[in-house]
Amino acid sequence: MIKLNRIGDKLGLAGAVGMLLAIGMAANQMIAESSVTGATDRANRSQRVADAALAAHLDLRKMQLTARDIRLARTFAEVEKSTADLQRLKAAGMKAVDDALATAERPEVREHLQNTRSLLDRYTAGVEELAKAQNTLLVQTNKRIGPTPG
Secondary structure (H helix, E strand, O other): OOOOOOHHHHHHHHHHHHHHHHHHHHHHHHHHHHHHHHHHHHHHHHHHHHHHHHHHHHHHHHHHHHHHHHHHOOOHHHHHHHHHHHHHHHHHHHHHHHHHHHHOOOHHHHHHHHHHHHHHHHHHHHHHHHHHHHHHHHHHHHHHHOOOOO
């Protein structure tokens, strides 16, 4: 067994132990920092997906209001304007869903977003059919009323 009788030996051993502790603390700090960085990246990615999904939801609500405008339209111009608004909102909603799809990593989230995308397509197609029906209704109404005296 080594005897630590001299003060220099004791100081050297204390310094070596201190150096080992400092190296251990630095390694622990690097490991913890990389873990925190990974968690922050995942949280940022999740926030971007949530923001894009919220934007898509907002566009869908605007599309629902546009569908209401189509149902209440009294002229062909109103129907055409609302249909153009619908196409613009569909493009914005699809872009938001595509942004979320590009950011999402988990398969179940990606599957849900794909489903949302297809539902958005189907809803738009339904509203476009509604616009055609509204135009047909306006034609029939104009036939019943007849030409306006002028």
